[in-house]
Amino acid sequence: MKLACLILTLLAAAASAQDVPALKAAKLTVDLWPEGKMPGKGANEPQTLHSPERTDATRVTNVSRPTLSFFPVEKPDAPAMIVSPGGGYTYTVVDKEGTEIAAWLNKNGIAAFVLKYRTPNNRDGALQDIQRALSLTRSRAAEWHIDPKRLGVIGFSAGGHLSARASNRFDERAYPAIDDIDQQSCRPDFAVLVYPAYLDNGKGALSPNLNPQANIPPTLIVHSEDDAKFVAGSKLYDTALTEAKHPHQFLLYKTGGHGYALHCEREAKAWPDAAITWLTKITGP
Template identity: 75%
Template sequence: MKLPLLIFSLLTGAMSAQDLPVLKSARVTLDLWPEGKMPGRATQEAQALHSPERMDAVRVTNVSRPTLSFYPAEGKDAPAMIVCPGGGYTWLTMDKEGTEIATWLNKHGISAFILKYRAPGNRDGALQDLQRALSLVRSRGAEWSVDPQCLGVIGFSAGGHLSARASNRFGQRAYAAVDDIDKQACRPDFAILVYPAYLDDGKGGLSPSLDVQADVPPTLIVHSEDDPGFVRGSKIYDAALTAAKRPHKFLLYPTGGHGYGLRSDRDAKAWPDAALTWLRSL
């Protein structure tokens, strides 16, 4: 158990011991890019924990060396998902929206790859990192017993926006190919967006970072009415996907708020089971 989460639990009683998942360790963590070939920019600050006074999760910032951590499920040719933690493109919530999600996916036969993408303030770099991660997993699918034709993305908050971008903006890679890995497709086969942020333009329209005229893969959107900062964007994206006749489903719960991961005690606590049912329907 991560120490900040343990301290938070002891001080507040917010989570009982039986509620905490037994987190797995990654089989391997890889650098996404060959030395000296990462496109775009990166912060020069040393990686650090962000907002240590908040004890409910482990958050990292100043990510200049993006990585991919592999959490394998049992079995051969397993479906897989790349997990994109949230944090407003300022930090990444690495346990609540990372390792806990990977452990949950593994429990249900899905291999997971946690993406630590560039931050802060680097949306273009984050998209490059996710596109590279999709191609990297496909290039090593046989080695990792992952089905390269059943590779999805799941993202939370800003990670949900990043996952939506990857499922819209795959037609033209966001960087020039650096090696043979980039010959592999960077389009996810499906996407789950959990309380995604930044899907609207702030004026009642769809964010210009998205393009529903693309061949958007099957998408599940999860949100709740009591997330006033971001639920409007999910409603607009749902309407845009409907108008474009793209396959998707929108789970809108009365309560849940924002940033709960698997820990909600309100209506949105139903989303993990609903998401599994949706995945099986594919």
């Protein structure tokens, strides 16, 4: 038993050593929830790296203490985006689909907040986390010099699904309000979904987690035909948004695959420039 506890402690320490450097460029990192007030559940084990860990990115799992890491820009009342990394709801890719995206947004005049949401297998907790992140960011907009009316979400893979849910399921908060922060809106003003996963039910219909009849904000969907596992969901979502007459754009590339973030070498490599053009139209210069 003592050996098992020691191993868990070492794993947690290793995760901390890896996780903090991945987010160290942030101006600050804040907890989403006050101590003892987080709704729902956390993980059953200490936070650690996903095993087996690969070398192309940092994948953190067993997140019970969700955080928001702030990457500001040097201009007042800047537009801002909450970045939701992917990871199949098993882990969060905090750098490749997190801090790298924040740096790219910053370069283009957009403040960024990287969301480390609860994992593994905690979709309800993740939705609570992103809703809280939107409200928290708006509650501190003056302090952080961002425009609370130009606050969007951008998500990748599972994070794309989470961002879509946030842009659909804002009318009814996924948890009882716990303080004044939750009096702020949790509706994003715009959404970017990059190779989003789980938008369909696996049977040729849109996921029941989504509500295309909601007041969905302007949305950009990015996908490629060769992401065979998930592209069908994006096509269904595009059709649903079109039928509901919600403003959106669907960038469908022939090749790109899945999980490339800013590193695609196929046709989908055009998405970052196209996304900035779309975001500029939505948020202004």
